[in-house]
Structure formats: C-alpha cells, structure tokens
Amino acid sequence: MKIGTPKEIFEGEARVAMTPDSALQLQKLGHECLIEAGAGAAAGFADEAYAAAGVTVVEGAEALWAQADIIAKVRPPSDEEAVRLTESKLLISFFWPASNEALMQLAADQGASVIAMDMVPRISRAQKMDALSSMANIAGYRAVIEAGNNFGRFFTGQVTAAGKVPPAKVLVVGAGVAGLAAIGTSTSLGAVTYAFDVRPEVAEQVESMGAQFVYLDFAEEQQDGAATGGYAAPSSPEFRAAQLAKFRELAPEMDIVITTALIPNREAPELWTEDMVKAMKPGSVIVDLAAERGGNCKLTVKDEKIVTDNGVTIVGYTDFPSRMAAQSSTLYATNIRHMMTDLTPAKDGVVNHNMEDDVIRGATIAHGKAVTFPPPPPKTK
Ligand code: NAD
Numbered sequence: 001m002k003i004g005t006p007k008e009i010f011e012g013e014a015r016v017a018m019t020p021d022s023a024l025q026l027q028k029l030g031h032e033c034l035i036e037a038g039a040g041a042a043a044g045f046a047d048e049a050y051a052a053a054g055v056t057v058v059e060g061a062e063a064l065w066a067q068a069d070i071i072a073k074v075r076p077p078s079d080e081e082a083v084r085l086t087e088s089k090l091l092i093s094f095f096w097p098a099s100n101e102a103l104m105q106l107a108a109d110q111g112a113s114v115i116a117m118d119m120v121p122r123i124s125r126a127q128k129m130d131a132l133s134s135m136a137n138i139a140g141y142r143a144v145i146e147a148g149n150n151f152g153r154f155f156t157g158q159v160t161a162a163g164k165v166p167p168a169k170v171l172v173v174g175a176g177v178a179g180l181a182a183i184g185t186s187t188s189l190g191a192v193t194y195a196f197d198v199r200p201e202v203a204e205q206v207e208s209m210g211a212q213f214v215y216l217d218f219a220e221e222q223q224d225g226a227a228t229g230g231y232a233a234p235s236s237p238e239f240r241a242a243q244l245a246k247f248r249e250l251a252p253e254m255d256i257v258i259t260t261a262l263i264p265n266r267e268a269p270e271l272w273t274e275d276m277v278k279a280m281k282p283g284s285v286i287v288d289l290a291a292e293r294g295g296n297c298k299l300t301v302k303d304e305k306i307v308t309d310n311g312v313t314i315v316g317y318t319d320f321p322s323r324m325a326a327q328s329s330t331l332y333a334t335n336i337r338h339m340m341t342d343l344t345p346a347k348d349g350v351v352n353h354n355m356e357d358d359v360i361r362g363a364t365i366a367h368g369k370a371v372t373f374p375p376p377p378p379k380t381k
Helices: 020-028 047-052 061-067 101-109 124-129 131-150 177-188 200-208 237-250 274-279 325-343 358-363
Strands: 002-005 032-036 056-058 070-072 090-093 113-116 158-160 163-165 169-173 192-196 256-259 285-288 305-307 313-315 364-367
Touching (some): 002 061, 020 032, 020 047, 020 325, 032 047, 047 056, 056 061, 070 325, 101 113, 101 364, 124 325, 131 177, 131 285, 131 313, 131 325, 169 177, 177 192, 237 274, 325 358, 358 364
Parallel strands (some): 002 032, 002 070, 070 090, 169 192, 169 256, 256 285, 285 313
Antiparallel strands (some): 113 364, 158 163
C-alpha cells in the first residue's frame, strides 16, 4: 500500500513522521512511500535524501493525501486535513482522542481508520512503538540542556587556578520517563542531582543513575501516590503537605529544578509554589515539563520563558521534542515503522488491521465506520 507523510502544518512543529531510513524499512514490508515536498526540511531531511531512499516526493498536501492509503503524521489532523480522511484511509498520528472526540467521530463517520500513537498500550511488547516514551525521553534530556543554557554556571564542580567552583544542585520532581532522562543527563553533566517521586519503586532506578532519592518523613513509607498501572494517583492532603514541606526546605539550595509530575487525565499537580520560587537564589532555573497541563510550578507561563523579580528563570516551553526535530523525527518514525511491521505481518504490502491484537486494538480509535475508543484493557503484559 502507499504510505504518505505530509508536512506538519501546526505552527512551529518541526518534526516529520517519515525519515529516509524509516522509508527504507517500510519498503521492505512491501509498501510504497510518499512524502510531501519539503516535509522533512525543518528536521534536516531534504527531499533529495528521501528520493535517494526510493520515496516519491509529491508536490502539495492535497495530492499527497489523495494518493496515500496510509497517512503517517505527527500532530492530530487539522479540520482541513480531517476532511481528507476519506473512506478506507488509515491515519497513524498522535490524536489525544479524549480531547478530540468530534474529530474522532468525523474520521469514523467518513469511514477512515485511525491509530492514535498516544494510545499504544504501555506493555512490554509495545515498547518499540511507544512514542509517548520516546518523546518524553527527548523532553527530559532537552529540559536539562535548556536549564544549562539559562544557568550562568557549570554543572560540574571544578578546581581551577582561578578558583574552586561548586557543582550545581539539580532537583528533578517526577521520575517517570522524562524525569529519568533528565536525571541521567544531569548526572552525566556532573551536577549533584536529587529526585523525588510519589512512587517509591523508582527510588532504586534514581539511585542507580547516580542521583539521590528524596525521602519524606511521612508515616512508614512514601507510597501514598502509588496506583495501578504504574501511574501516579492524586496524593492525600497529608502526603502533599509533607512533600511541600520538604520542597520548601530544598528550594534555597537548588540551582535548577526540573518538574515532570503528571497524573493521568488531570491537570498537573501544583508542587512548586510561589514562596518556593521566592526562596530560590537569583540565577536559579526552573524548567516545567508539565506546562502543557497547567504546570507544576505556580508561576509557569505556558510556552514562555520568564524571569521573576528575584532573578529565577522559569521555562514553560511545551515543544521540547520539536526543538530537537532531527532526533525526535528519527525516533518517532521508527515507532511508526514498528507499528507498520505489526500491521503488515506477511511483509507483502497489505495491511492486516487485526483488532484481536492487543496493541493494534488498544491504539485504534476509529475503524469500520465506528469509534473504537476507549479500548478494552490489554489481555497481555
Ligand atoms: P507520567 O508522565 O504520567 O508522570 C510523570 C511522573 O510524575 C510519574 O513518575 C509520576 O509518578 C510522577 N508524579 C505524579 N504526581 C507526583 C507528585 N505529586 N510528586 C512527584 N511526582 C509525581 O508518567 P510516565 O513517564 O508516562 O510513566 C509512568 C509509568 O509508566 C512509569 O511507571 C513507567 O515506568 C511506566 N511505563 C511503562 C512502559 C512500558 O512498560 N511499556 C512504558 C513507559 C512508561
């Protein structure tokens, strides 16, 4: 079948869902690849590189959507794109179905199938298709780089002829996929790194990366936020009070704070309050990776960088993966390629949309003229 990737039209989006390398792999599955002219330019992939990889370069989005059977893209379709999702087309992209119900219904009504990359079940077998994790990994890395760029000192401690420099102190709040990537980057740059999470099971991982896990003096165990499925649940008022008290104690000492705390289907918990920002030293930096969902820091402004009266820089950007478009496109295109491998079991260029397969079923939100979201829980781990 023909797999086509259009140029992303969301303002500022630099990623692309197909790379010359992923196209080579897709062709080995028996598919033909198409790319809209210029689609990879912002991520550093020229039309010539696609052509050299056997991809047909198509002029204009309309022609691309009309010719492709399968559309692979990054962002959910715009209204203009959605009308091109006609009978029997398959769309593979991020979709956020819970927030885009009308769009999902439209796709189903038009007879298109949609695989939402954000709905890939987080089970072991699906890790290679887990685009949420591959993008969170990049965001965590980039958050540290962004912090360093706004911080006027070294990360690592140094003894130089011109004087002794202490290492920076970095606190990472939330040790999920993005938080762990931030911890790894911070320790490898030589900062003294601390991390906190409501899920006590991550303490070992944090410590194995050379960071110190922040424990609370709270009852017997720091377990209040742990819930099913590996995700966090909202904390009790007592737990939250203990957590904030600990953060208040740490705030004057920390040079950089990277917040990544999220709870599924909720606004981000507010964990870094105004008084904590005020208690930080001038020149300190906060990078709030939860900015998209309201922010973990009270003073975060979404998509902006601000400097407070006491000289603390707060970064609320929500497009970290797009700021590293070459890397994120490579990983995202690989996630899509793995999805296509599962959809093309005979490697004969024919899609078998097998709704008995846990991963395919979980990620499919429209199929056979019906909305198929939310999916049943996966049967396997
Ligand atoms: P997430 O983005 O939903 O949340 C980020 C982190 O914030 C989580 O670690 C969460 O515990 C933490 N958090 C929530 N409230 C907090 C608070 N008040 N204070 C401090 N931290 C708080 O999580 P994620 O990165 O998507 O990962 C969630 C889980 O899913 C992890 O257990 C991860 O290992 C697991 N996971 C599994 C797979 C797989 O098996 N395929 C893939 C990815 C992630």
